[in-house]
Amino acid sequence: MTVFEPRIVALLCNWCAYDGADAAGRARLDIPPQVREVRVMCSGQVDSGMVLSAFEAGAQGVMVLGCQPGDCHYKKGNVHAMKRMALLRAVLKPTRIDPRRLRLDWVSAGDGKRYTRVAREMVDTIEQLGPATQTPGNEHQ
Numbered sequence: 001m002t003v004f005e006p007r008i009v010a011l012l013c014n015w016c017a018y019d020g021a022d023a024a025g026r027a028r029l030d031i032p033p034q035v036r037e038v039r040v041m042c043s044g045q046v047d048s049g050m051v052l053s054a055f056e057a058g059a060q061g062v063m064v065l066g067c068q069p070g071d072c073h074y075k076k077g078n079v080h081a082m083k084r085m086a087l088l089r090a091v092l093k094p095t096r097i098d099p100r101r102l103r104l105d106w107v108s109a110g111d112g113k114r115y116t117r118v119a120r121e122m123v124d125t126i127e128q129l130g131p132a133t134q135t136p137g138n139e140h141q
């Protein structure tokens, strides 16, 4: 029997979420090993191409984690991320990529506990959904 080991890409803003992940590591919290962290400057920098590329590369889930609303170091990057990810979820809906495989959330700098909790929740969600069977672009095959 094959055990499902999901791969999850976490796109973390440099100023808050990445620091939260770093704090989790420094505190030796139980970060799920299924999560692969990628640092970006701001959640507002993450576009649909980056998310779809992660899915195409085999990610079973993608998290975009930024600063709490009002704390973005580029003022409105996380507001743009909210709009963009909502649109992207709507685009994913008719495909066989369940929109729950894309999560947008906020982690403050230094908040390792929250980062660990969000990452664990995402792993649980993806484990419940099981393997993604389709990638964007081939949903009609």
Ligand code: FES
Residues within 6 Å of the ligand: 013, 014, 015, 016, 017, 041, 042, 043, 044, 065, 066, 067, 071, 072, 073, 074, 075, 077, 078
């Ligand atoms: Fe963190 Fe913009 S700098 S969301």
